[in-house]
Amino acid sequence: MKKTSKVLTLAVAALMAVSAFAGCGNGGSSSASGESSGSSQAQAGSFDTSKEITVVTREQGSGTRDAFVELTGVLVEDGDTKTDNTTASAVTVNGTEAVITNVKGNDAAIGYISLGSLNDTVKAVDIDGVEVTADNVKSGEYKISRPFNIAYKGELEGVAKDFVDFIMSADGQAVVAEEGYVTVTEGEVFKSANPSGKISVAGSSSVSPVMEKLIEAYKAINSGADIELQTTDSSAGMTAAMEGTCEIGMASRELKDEEASALESMTIANDGIAVIVNTNNTVEDLTLDQVKSIYTGETTVWSDVIK
């Protein structure tokens, strides 16, 4: 009895030690593979083009998805009917990070994210030969883009007015540009009226990262203002603005008719939607039609779109 239990203890202890090492080893190797992916990209041909494409999409109703399917033609409008033809086998996730993580970890994946969230762990492909940059979005050469809107009820006053003035000023637009989004106006140098008070801004999670920066920059100028940022989503932001629970609502899409009739709105920035693939993928350029046929499930393997 005693002997067995001793043997047992040893065995399990050894197992635990091994597992602990495995844990460390894995943690280390995963970061190592992240580094090596850059070099393996150089040796072309290491990417297996016969792989089936893993399509990653956002959830139904997401501002990013709405804009993407409309601009790529995945959404088919026929009179009163609108049909989102995104393939049923598309992986559906509800956040930018989840899209990036899926694409980063999967050689054969394709996804789309906001230009401001693009980082070098994934590769953005050119659409119709145009690289996705703020300049190309601004000039209209890059096709897949959408507005960031803010909306409010009636007349703005006090802090809210001053803050919106700031956003549309040269200083505010500089923040927009710095975050990788596309400016909408030249603007003038901002002069604060220095009102004090508290307002709340609510809405789209796509807009909130840049809004957060705008609020910080504004507070540095006018310390008397207190601005609360509530990250929910476009529809909730518009509803909150209509109900008066927040002063300014944010939407990462065009306003719907019933929203537009109840609210004043303006575009504070434009955002390109970058189509991203794994860094190992050899594809550099896709046409809008190819993107569409991938997302509708007509094209299923990479060799169909890689020459």
Added chain:
Amino acid sequence: MQGVFFLTAITSIAAVALICIFLFYNGVPAIAEIGFFDFVGGQQWAPTNQPPSYGIFCMIVGSIYVTAGAIIIGVPIGILTAVFLARFCPAPLYKIIKPATELLAGIPSIVYGFFGLMVVVPFIRDTFGGNGSSLLAASVVLGIMILPTIIGVSESAIRAVPEPYYEGSLALGATRERSVFRVMLPASKSGILAGVVLGIGRAIGETMAVILIAGNQVQIPTSLTEGVRTLTANIVLEMGYSTGLHRQALIATGVVLFVFILLITLSMQAIKSRSEKNG
């Protein structure tokens, strides 16, 4: 004073009633508008289409598949581990393993989700093909998540069996293992079953972990490496962006989930009262 205590005691009844009222009041009209059979039996979920379709049959099947997968993985391992902890584990090791399982029960599900996305999903993609975010990934991660529940409840059920049962069996010449599996386990059957039911409840209600690793495709999977969408995932994915009937349909999805959980709880009550009668 007794009145005050009585009032506090019926808060739980009031709470369940409130939850029922609010969920049903907001969810049932949507089910009526969509049509009960179109809602529960429909295989199309396209709320942003014109005209929209709201069928959650794929999600119901998804929830059942994922839960079944978690049970298949979690229950045997959980019960055997409970046996180990209760009967075979040396005391020093027990002092490490037991707090570790308790710690795991306390880890927020979002952490499990990210772990699954970073480790389990790539592993499945490389080993079994497909894109990794799949029924299998969700089952494995949920199987791990329900382990602490099943281990904890089963272990205390096994420990609750009177020691003379075990000794009596040994005295009759049975090996330790035979005594445990033929005498102790049958005697603690109802306790272990309660643990399994608790595990089912946790698996079916789990949200934040599943959403990251199940792929969330609206389809009935035909293989383990295909993606599924569960009822919970459906709610969290789209709740934020929804308006009007779409939002109500999501609340109605919550109603369906709630009814599922009620059924599970009631069957657990039935198990309990039956075992009380027998014992």
Added chain:
Amino acid sequence: MDDKEIKEIAAINKITFAQRMREYKRKPLSLVMFILVVLAAALSVLALVFLIVYILVMGVPNLTPDLFAWEYNSDNVSCMPAIINTVVITLLTLVIAVPFGIGAAIYLSEYAKRGNKLVKVIRTMAETLSGIPSIVYGLFGMLCFVTAFSWGYSILAGAFTLAIMVLPTIMRTTEEALIAVPDSYREGSFGLGAGKLRTVVKTVLPSAMPGILAGVILAIGRIVGETAALIYTAGSTTGLVDGVMDSGRTLAIHMYMLANEGLHTNQAWGTAVVLLVLVLGINTLSSFIAKKLSSKK
């Protein structure tokens, strides 16, 4: 028999390793079962250890002083305000839930008659409550507190939702602790002329305190890790809350938002470590109290 004799008898009955092997040879199925048990246990432990080590490896390097700065801004994404919000929301939830939970437990164990139909209903309802998934609580909290009571996204709405969620936990553990108090305590108190209420408050409750505390700590653990129930009730603003009607994110939501925005994955892992340490601390505290309880007996 003294201890020495017992030990000798035990020693005679001990089976040696060789004997065990012979036995396994005769009954190979037993050996198979034994191996299965050990394998399963090893697998569980492996999964658990791997998970914890992985979180630590990913998170610990990201535990920078910036992560604990007093002010949150989008550069340091400090989790300090979230930690304080978590404490605030936890206290608020406990203030609501603990009186109700303990009151209900007192009614069930001290006042209600055995076999009372209502008691059965209350128990069933409490068990139903504990089985409801947190996302359903989240929906309910949003429909009831946020919309119908028009509290808006606020930590009050979050705390009420959580209070209903942890009520059954507190109720159950308190009731168990009360039942564990020996009847002789009550009889002694009655014998000295104390009334029912006095007996309950002055005698039974104090001796059941460690058990009640353990239940409260269990509830805290659940509050700290909650995401789905809070995301639609307490909201997700980043700053410190300045009142119960203000919205604020707890640590778990903070981590979810960080991870979802996609800009701060490293900090998300760091936050995961903070959460892990919190849960570990809460567990240690609860087992410490439980130990105190059993040593008293």
